[in-house]
Amino acid sequence: MVAQGFTVDLDKPLAFQVGHLGEAYDEWVHQPIVTKEGPRFFHSDFWEFLTLTVWWAVPVIWLPVVVWCISMSVSMGCSFPEIVSLVALGIFIWTFIEYCLHRFLFHMKTKSYWGNTAHYLIHGYHHKHPMDHLRLVFPPALTAIMCFPLWNLAKLIATPSTAPALFGGGLLGYVMYDLTHYYLHHANPTIPVTKSLKKSHLNHHFRIQDKGYGVTSSLWDIVFGTLPTTKALKRAQQKY
Ligand SMILES: [Zn+2]
Ligand SMILES: [Zn+2]
Ligand SMILES: [Zn+2]
Numbered sequence: 001m002v003a004q005g006f007t008v009d010l011d012k013p014l015a016f017q018v019g020h021l022g023e024a025y026d027e028w029v030h031q032p033i034v035t036k037e038g039p040r041f042f043h044s045d046f047w048e049f050l051t052l053t054v055w056w057a058v059p060v061i062w063l064p065v066v067v068w069c070i071s072m073s074v075s076m077g078c079s080f081p082e083i084v085s086l087v088a089l090g091i092f093i094w095t096f097i098e099y100c101l102h103r104f105l106f107h108m109k110t111k112s113y114w115g116n117t118a119h120y121l122i123h124g125y126h127h128k129h130p131m132d133h134l135r136l137v138f139p140p141a142l143t144a145i146m147c148f149p150l151w152n153l154a155k156l157i158a159t160p161s162t163a164p165a166l167f168g169g170g171l172l173g174y175v176m177y178d179l180t181h182y183y184l185h186h187a188n189p190t191i192p193v194t195k196s197l198k199k200s201h202l203n204h205h206f207r208i209q210d211k212g213y214g215v216t217s218s219l220w221d222i223v224f225g226t227l228p229t230t231k232a233l234k235r236a237q238q239k240y
Contacts, residue, residue, distance in 0.1 A: 014040065090166045
């Protein structure tokens with residue numbers, strides 16, 4: 001049921017409120033609140049704790065796994081040039097996965113109670129509170145779940161000795177993605193590449209949310225025509 005005129009109480013846990021917004025959820029979640037203070041998601045301290053991740057947990061937890069995967073392939077006889085190409089291919093495949101996840105899963109349109117709730121917990125919270133620094137990178141438990149299909153994909157397209165290095169490359173691509181995403185939100189880039197990535201990601205947040213899905217590069221936005229046009233950006237700017 002759609003509760004007409006439902007308003008979210010930002011001082012109370014949000015996770016089970018936002019579903020009540022019904023069709024109004026999509027608009028609500030795309031009106032950002034830019035404070036460093038994050039909202040509370042759950043009443044329960046245990047569940048609340050699970051939603052908080054410091055950015056450095058990502059390299060600390062996942063880089064050893066990347067190294068371990070690569071060493072598996074080395075021990076099964078892969079040469080150095082092979083390892084380098086497999087890791088590079090893995091990173092490249094990740095950029096495509098990153099684009100698809102962000103465009104098709106994270107930006108799914110929802111209006112049902114549980115649809116909205118799920119969307120909020122997957123990506124909606126990041127659009128509502130984009131500067132919440134403890135809720136920006138993927139929680140490790142979520143990444144661990146994501147590893148299963150990715151590992152199966154690697155096994156499907158590579159041989160037993162090359163699959164670990166390919167998967168390791170994909171995982172390294174993920175680490176680079178999450179760190180870049182954090183960096184774009186919380187740092188002031190000084191070189192042109194990162195400056196333009198930041199600009200394009202902030203456009204995704206604050207101007208045109210259905211364009212500019214690539215975080216680590218604009219490659220797939222160019223391929224699939226989801227780069228925002230300068231015209232559309234100007235129009236969006238006039239709204240503020
Ligand atoms: Zn987004
Ligand atoms: Zn969205
Ligand atoms: Zn972001």
